[in-house]
Amino acid sequence: MKTLIIGYGSPIRGDDALGPLAADRLEAGVLPRGVEVISRHVLTAELVADLADQDRAIFLDAAVDVEPGEVRCQRLAPDESAVSTMAHFLDPRELLAWCETLYGRAPESYLVTAGGDSFDYASYELTPVAEQAIDKMLEYVNRLVTEACEAPQPS
Amino acid sequence: MSRTVTIEPVTRIEGHARITLQLGDAGQVEDAKFHLTQFRGFEKFCEGRPYREMPALTARTCGICPVSHLLASNKACDHLLSVSIPPTGEKLRRIMNLAQLTQSHALSFFHLSSPDLLMGWDSDPVSRNIFGVMRQEPALAKDGIRLRQIGQTIIEMLGGKKIHPTWVVPGGVNEPLSQEKRDAMLKLLPEALEIAKRTYAFFKTLVPKFKDEADHFGTMPTLFFSLVSPKGNLEHYDGFLRVKDAKGNILEDMVPPWEYERLIGEAVEDFSYMKFPYFKAQGYPKGIYRVGPLARLNNANACGTPYADVALAEFHMLQESGPIASSFHYHYARLVEIIYAIEMMERLLKDPTILDTRVRARARSNRYEGIGVAEAPRGTLMHHYRIDDDGLITWVNLIIATGHNNLAMNQSIRQVADAYVDGNNLQEGMLNRVEAVIRCYDPCLSCASHAFGQMPLAIELKDAAGHIVDTLTRG
Numbered sequence: 061m062k063t064l065i066i067g068y069g070s071p072i073r074g075d076d077a078l079g080p081l082a083a084d085r086l087e088a089g090v091l092p093r094g095v096e097v098i099s100r101h102v103l104t105a106e107l108v109a110d111l112a113d114q115d116r117a118i119f120l121d122a123a124v125d126v127e128p129g130e131v132r133c134q135r136l137a138p139d140e141s142a143v144s145t146m147a148h149f150l151d152p153r154e155l156l157a158w159c160e161t162l163y164g165r166a167p168e169s170y171l172v173t174a175g176g177d178s179f180d181y182a183s184y185e186l187t188p189v190a191e192q193a194i195d196k197m198l199e200y201v202n203r204l205v206t207e208a209c210e211a212p213q214p215s
Numbered sequence: 216m217s218r219t220v221t222i223e224p225v226t227r228i229e230g231h232a233r234i235t236l237q238l239g240d241a242g243q244v245e246d247a248k249f250h251l252t253q254f255r256g257f258e259k260f261c262e263g264r265p266y267r268e269m270p271a272l273t274a275r276t277c278g279i280c281p282v283s284h285l286l287a288s289n290k291a292c293d294h295l296l297s298v299s300i301p302p303t304g305e306k307l308r309r310i311m312n313l314a315q316l317t318q319s320h321a322l323s324f325f326h327l328s329s330p331d332l333l334m335g336w337d338s339d340p341v342s343r344n345i346f347g348v349m350r351q352e353p354a355l356a357k358d359g360i361r362l363r364q365i366g367q368t369i370i371e372m373l374g375g376k377k378i379h380p381t382w383v384v385p386g387g388v389n390e391p392l393s394q395e396k397r398d399a400m401l402k403l404l405p406e407a408l409e410i411a412k413r414t415y416a417f418f419k420t421l422v423p424k425f426k427d428e429a430d431h432f433g434t435m436p437t438l439f440f441s442l443v444s445p446k447g448n449l450e451h452y453d454g455f456l457r458v459k460d461a462k463g464n465i466l467e468d469m470v471p472p473w474e475y476e477r478l479i480g481e482a483v484e485d486f487s488y489m490k491f492p493y494f495k496a497q498g499y500p501k502g503i504y505r506v507g508p509l510a511r512l513n514n515a516n517a518c519g520t521p522y523a524d525v526a527l528a529e530f531h532m533l534q535e536s537g538p539i540a541s542s543f544h545y546h547y548a549r550l551v552e553i554i555y556a557i558e559m560m561e562r563l564l565k566d567p568t569i570l571d572t573r574v575r576a577r578a579r580s581n582r583y584e585g586i587g588v589a590e591a592p593r594g595t596l597m598h599h600y601r602i603d604d605d606g607l608i609t610w611v612n613l614i615i616a617t618g619h620n621n622l623a624m625n626q627s628i629r630q631v632a633d634a635y636v637d638g639n640n641l642q643e644g645m646l647n648r649v650e651a652v653i654r655c656y657d658p659c660l661s662c663a664s665h666a667f668g669q670m671p672l673a674i675e676l677k678d679a680a681g682h683i684v685d686t687l688t689r690g
Contacts, residue, residue: 072275101281105326106318106363140346161349162356 061094063205064110064167066152067120068100074183075176075190078122082174082197092205103150108158114167118204119152120197121173122190128177129189131196133204136169172200232658234628234649235486235675242638247629249621249653251489258611266295266580266602267385273598273613280659282315282370283591284598285383286452290587291598292385294473297581304387304574306563309452310400311373311383312589313556313563316451317407318366319592320508320549320556323657324414325359328546331651332421336428337644355417358410362553365407369560372396387575394570401564408522408557415526415550422533425543429533431634432652433542433627436461438494438504440619441511442472442590449515449523449555451590457514458494458504463537466496472588475597479614491621492614503626506594506619507656508548513538520562523555542627545655580606591616593657617658627652641676 067083069076080099087097100107103119111117119136126132138160139153150158152171159166174193186194237246257276264272270288274281286308293300300308330343333352342350349356373392374382382388422429443457444450447468456478458467467478482491482499494502504510518524530551533539539548563569580602587598594616601610631652635645675683 070275072272101275104363104367105322106360106367109360109364157346158349158360161346162353162360 061115062113063095063116063118064114065095065097065118065120065201066100066103066107067097068103069122070101072184074178074180075128075186076122076179077184077186078174078176078190078193078197079120081186082120082172082194082201085194085198086201095205103152103155105150105158107150108155108162111155111159111167112163112165116204117152117156117167117169118201119169119171120201121152121171122176122179123173124176124179126173126175128175128187129193130175131172131193131200132174133170133172133200136171138166170204172197172204232653233675234653235677236628236632236636236638236649237677238638244629244632244636244638247625247632247649248486249625249628251487258613261608261611264608266292266585266600266606266608269598269600269608269611270383270385271381280315280319280591280593282311282374283589283596286312287587287589287591287596287598289383289385290453290589291585291600292587294585294587295580295582295600295602296385296576296578298386298576298578300387300576301571301573303391303568303571304576305452306566306569307373307388307392307574308383310560310563311370312452313560314366314369314373316366316590316592317553317556317560318363318370319657320553321359321362321366323592323654324418324546324549324553325356325362327657328651328654329355329359331647331654332418332425332546336647336651340643340647343647355414358414362407362410365403368403369400372400384575386577389575391572391574392570397564397569401561404557404561404564408554408561411550411553411557412522415554418547418550419529422547428648428651429541429543431630432648432655433623433630434540435623435626435630436540437623437626438466438497438502439510439513439538440478440494440504440506441514441595442588443468443514443516444519445469446519447516449511449518449527449552451511451556453589456588456595459514459538461538461540466494472597473586475586475588475599475614481614487621489621490614490618492619493622500622503622504619505542505623506616507545507592508552509539509542509545510594511590512548512551518551518555520555520558523551523558526551526554542623542652542655545657549657593617593659594619615659617656620656620658624653624656624658627655638676 067079069079071077071080083097083099136153138156140157142151142153156166156169174197177187177189233250235248236244239245270285273288274285276284326345329348333348334343439459442450442454444454456470456472459465478495479492480495482493484491493499494504512527512530518527530547533544583602585600589596596616597614599612600608603609628649631649635648677683
């Protein structure tokens with residue numbers, strides 16, 4: 061099974077770097093066969109081509125709508141209406157909709173997020189609560205990669 | 216009576232802005248302004264940072280053109296070190312810049328502008344978006360994605376997949392190119408060139424349909440500002456500054472980039488966070504100039520690569536004589552530049568010295584002031600730093616490509632509003648044209664303002680007394 065894990069966020073905006081730092085941590089370890097990990101500042105259009113031939117995609121991101129340190133895993137479905145307000149980054153659901161529209165399929169996808177506490181500019185460090193959340197994010201990822209997913213269905 | 220029209224999806228520009236159209240008593244447009252409503256802060260919070268942090272820090276200004284900031288910033292640091300970087304290091308930096316240009320132009324053309332170009336400005340806004348393009352022209356949409364993927368792949372082969380690439384460093388690059396990577400990159404380029412050529416051929420068939428837009432979308436006499444090579448040819452990484460007027464007269468030439476302050480002044484207005492650069496010799500606001508693909512092609516004597524030179528000749532045939540005046544033709548110029556970038560990458564990768572292992576000059580800071588200038592996809596990008604004895608930044612000035620075009624964008628929306636907007640009967644298609652002229656410039660407002668938060672794009676129509684009588688908002 062081919063799995064693409066994408067951590068995204070800004071590395072100079074404090075806890076916004078949760079996604080790429082979690083991805084870096086994954087990449088530093090031993091990855092199961094068929095699993096690829098990449099980091100991005102933002103999600104951009106060319107990722108559609110990378111996603112198109114995957115069986116599964118896992119997005120790693122920071123969140124502002126959950127308590128700092130809280131980790132959430134949700135199933136994602138393609139959604140054309142999930143259009144970003146800025147043209148230079150895309151919502152993961154929009155990326156999946158691009159996939160489905162152009163290539164006739166989209167990978168089974170999940171979003172693993174952790175609540176951030178500080179998103180200050182020119183901050184290269186995670187807050188302690190965000191730092192602790194990375195381990196929980198990786199637990200979710202490992203479960204998704206190694207087991208049948210028990211994450212919530214698309215809402 | 217005031218009313219609000221809301222259009223979904225959001226507008227197709229990089230960032231958020233507001234346009235206001237001021238109406239006279241008879242409902243005619245009397246003034247038009249392009250407001251950037253985002254807070255500007257990068258120059259300030261960079262103060263106190265070690266200068267070697269600047270490339271990584273400023274590269275995060277933008278998710279679309281981080282490579283441009285990375286290069287301009289490292290060039291400013293090269294200047295601080297007072298070094299000439301090894302030729303192979305420079306060639307490798309050039310390849311990365313051209314890969315970035317390819318993918319950025321692809322986003323602008325295929326994904327942001329193609330809905331208007333393929334479906335028309337008056338088409339149903341519900342389907343006038345990238346999904347509409349995918350359904351109507353799936354092959355074109357796939358080409359756009361593939362071109363971006365190739366550009367990004369080359370950037371990653373050079374800089375690594377890490378989000379904080381540290382491959383480009385003050386003094387050069389920190390790792391030579393392996394033969395394996397060189398060969399892998401070369402394999403990608405024929406497909407990229409085929410995509411670029413067929414897209415260009417396709418777009419040429421569309422251009423005659425847009426004569427009216429070409430006549431009114433920022434079709435005005437301005438100066439053109441860009442880097443050119445020592446031979447006066449198309450240049451994106453180094454070279455000298457050239458300023459040409461609307462008739463084709465060269466007003467300034469072969470100006471070293473570190474003398475940019477002799478040419479450019481920066482004004483501010485209370486209605487926008489974006490600065491208003493102007494050509495000093497003509498004063499503000501008369502010294503209006505344009506940068507970016509249109510200006511680069513207007514300023515260049517030649518591209519210097521086979522297919523791009525043919526396309527450049529055809530570009531100049533869009534008008535009887537002189538520099539191409541219409542900002543609508545930024546789209547055309549972008550496609551010519553994609554062809555050029557791919558051809559030039561191939562040439563550089565086939566250069567016998569490209570695998571040379573001497574790619575970095577090492578030094579400590581040897582001056583207190585450094586200036587780095589490169590051509591970003593949207594135009595000339597300038598990084599200017601001052602440091603103290605400890606190498607800490609004491610002052611920063613960034614002039615971003617989109618900022619250079621600020622005066623021109625304001626004048627362009629006025630022209631489009633005059634031509635298309637009926638103040639007594641506001642139609643979505645009219646206002647889409649007002650936005651579309653901004654899209655011609657492919658502005659990156661996040662770069663230009665160094666965005667802090669988000670604002671939706673809104674167009675406000677004001678009566679003679681300044682009261683808002685109509686609003687169109689997106690986002």
